[in-house]
Amino acid sequence: MNKFQDYAHLIRVAAVFLLGAIAFVAVRAAILPKSFGRYGYYRGDALQEITSRLVAYAGHQQCEGCHPDVLEVKAKGVHAHVNCESCHGPLAKHAEDPSAVKPVLPNVATLCVRCHSENIAKPSGFPQVDAKEHAQGQLCNTCHQPHSPGFEAGGKK
């Protein structure tokens, strides 16, 4: 038995390791998120957490549902493909409850120049002006109908 006794302390070490391994497996089973691995190597519940976020922009189809008159004017002009919230900002809350949430009209002084101030990097065919020269101190919507600003389509005020 001498031989075995000389190895006994190594058995004790192995026992410590084994206990550690068992403890690890137990702790893991207890705290591993249940949805992990459901769809792939990630926590499945994360998908729901991400998709449950509220939208801020309603999307132009929602606007057009209640404002077909504006859509009619826009459809004939050069701003036909400029979506409503591009100028009017995020309006999902307004679309949800139109009377409770009143949208604020955009500030014309800073809105139009964002797209139309001239810049060497803009595509050459795109309508751009030196705002000061062109406007001569007046607001853009003095002469241009914002929903259909081109004069050919009858957008002149």
Next chain:
Amino acid sequence: MNRRQILLLLPAAAIAWDFVLAGTPEEAPNYNAMDHWWGMLLDITKCIGCGSCVQACAKENDVPDGYFRTWVERYHVDDWHIESPVVDSPDGGKEGFPQSELKGGKNFFVPKLCNHCVDSPCTQVCPVGATFHTADGVVLIDYNYCLGCRYCIQACPYGCRFFHPTRHTAEKCTLCYHRITKGLTTACCEVCPTGARQLADLKNPNDPIQAFLKTHAVQVLKPHLATGAKMFYNGLDGSVR
């Protein structure tokens, strides 16, 4: 386990497998991820650098100031020197761009965002599985699982990830997953006034972008890194980094 038990298990396993593949988020019960494969077309010939996309993204997704899920760069290329463009992106292009001092040459805007790569290096390096691919090709981050080690931010070749200053996790463009799973388009595509950004469902045979991709010369950023990027650029110049 005997043969009878296996035969009984097989259909159960098949159903379970379907469920696994479906990736159906509870919030959008009509949405089946397996029916979609998301990408985007970015048309350099149409971008006017207005920065509406950057603003809209920030408002839709509560992006903190100074950090960008999407941004616009302006390039100036003198003559044929495509190896040394002059590039700027003031505040990510959020308020547009001031008129440039540089004259002549080739000038254009390049909008950038997460490329939702098929073989993304970012998901490869995440040590815990906090960033992942969905079945419909979107790369997302699990904010309640991310450790904040920032390895993914280092691994992204495009600089589209950042460290959220208050949430202390990695953060990036989600392709407005909460919108596209409800049939809406992304916030950036919604507000783009010129159609320079258009969401594409590459599994939808009626998607106009699919047709566009088949008939135009398009590129992805850093193709030599073989990331499988799905943001396609029309009219991309060789100087673009």
Next chain:
Amino acid sequence: MDGFMYPNEVELQWSVLIVLYPFLTGLVAGAFILASLERVFRVEAVKPTYRLALLTALAFLIVAPLPLQLHLGHPERSLEMYLTPHRASAMAMFGFVYLWYLMAVLLLEIWLDYRRDIVLLAENSTGWKRRLYGILTLGSYNISPGALHVDERAGWIITLIGIPSAFLLHGYVGFIFGSVKANPWWSTPLMPVVFLFSAMVSGIALVLLMYMATSALRKKAIDMNCLDTIAKYLFYIFVIDFTLEMLDLIHRIYEADESFRSLDFMMHSRLFFSQIVLQIFVGTITPLVLLALMQLIKFSDVIRKRVYAVMALLTMIGIFAMRWNVVIGGQLFSKSFLGYTTYKMDFVAKEGLLPAIILMILPFVILYVLIKILPPWQADNGADPPASGFGKPEMLPEQAANHV
């Protein structure tokens, strides 16, 4: 910021703490390799440093995860690395490699080597010390020649396994950087190898310094043969390390790919002091020249001791600079290759210079405690362990008879 950077790139993500982490694990790996030189390769001359090297490795290994914990955005979630390690990620290896190395290699080897001393100390101490050593015995008081022979064999096997384990402990850190294709400063297959060899250099230099320091504090004569042998191995490994780093540099300059101009400019501007001055001249070439001189010309003991001490200090500064240049350097340039940013290191902040300094000092504090609990030298007469033994305290005949 100079030039153009992608907007999200301007702020650095990995701070001085991430510089410190590979430095610390490098010291662990290097100290262990020196210890294994003696145990596995039977280089008798370095025996006086065997136990000291192991305790040094342990002290630094205990501190190693701390810079990472301070860096994480959510350190409370770090357990996830054990729950759901993403096998594609080199970083996911950290938890397991660390645990393996700590438990199955280092602690086990130290325990096996010290077991006889622990048992004797358990029997001869009183009060809380008796309890401490009692726990450390794991309940086994068998220090018969048979048992000690088993310890010796087991220790040899553990050390043998420990060498590739040490390589893995530090090599995977090199792979974490080397496998990032997005970053051309990091992405090279040489990275794990360079990390490993520079780790060995720094670890050996550390043990050399610790040996000289502890000998001076204990007012004991330094075994010059031991010191010369350590310096000799340091020289060989340093030559390999330098060769690898120069190979990387020459290859970059020759191929001059799209990243080259940007990296070259960065090295000559922002990284000039830390790379050219500190890492290359002060930290590599100077120690190499000094070491070569010591090999070629037989200087007096006094001169050799002084030169070795200076050389080891410069080496450690150089290897720290190397980690800095890799980690910080890799984040100073834009991935567009059109611009650069600066690293704003705070002093008193979670990831600032002060925590880094504290974490550099902490291992020495821990080492002091370890030396007190597990003295590397003979307890009775305080002499250094003889070349033939493992520094075990002498046992009285009646004690030997009782231990079966």
